[in-house]
Amino acid sequence: MPTLSVENLKETLKLFNLDKCFGDISKYAERCIQSQKQENPGSTNMPIAITRCQFNAIARKLPKILKFIHAQGACSRMFITGCELCDGRLLDVVSEESDESEEELKEEITEISEEEKVEESQKTSLIR
Structure with a gap:
């Protein structure tokens, strides 16, 4: 290893x-x-x-x-x-x-989740 x-x-x-x-x-x-x-x-x-x-x-x-x-x-x-x-x-x-507020962190996490969903749907459409 x-x-x-x-x-x-x-x-x-x-x-x-x-x-x-x-x-x-x-x-x-x-x-x-x-x-x-x-x-x-x-x-x-x-x-x-x-x-x-x-x-x-x-x-x-x-x-x-x-x-x-x-x-x-x-x-x-x-x-x-x-x-x-x-x-x-x-x-x-x-x-x-750590200059980001909790609200900014939540927004950032939401944006990343949405980006990942878009990427996943693009991958799925390419497979079909």
Whole structure:
């Protein structure tokens, strides 16, 4: 089985269009792979790495989730890589990175869903 690389993970995140939902998701790729290698040297798992990248991106988009996880002392257990709060950075710094409101995020998710439906119908019409 080939070793999972940062570039391979980044390409896979783009292939699954996760960069459209989580614009900055690829910046967590290297740290997620490193944490996997520390836990289980010589073995990395693509689905686990993708999930960890998604979770890190969500936690940064919704600072209340990051604050809750940190308050529970669960950053490492929840695979939060480079927790800003653990590093002594203020939560305001985290929320500045997340400048989209919940309503904007919902709209963005809806637009992506609609785009995917259009793409799927185009594929189906080509098959027929």
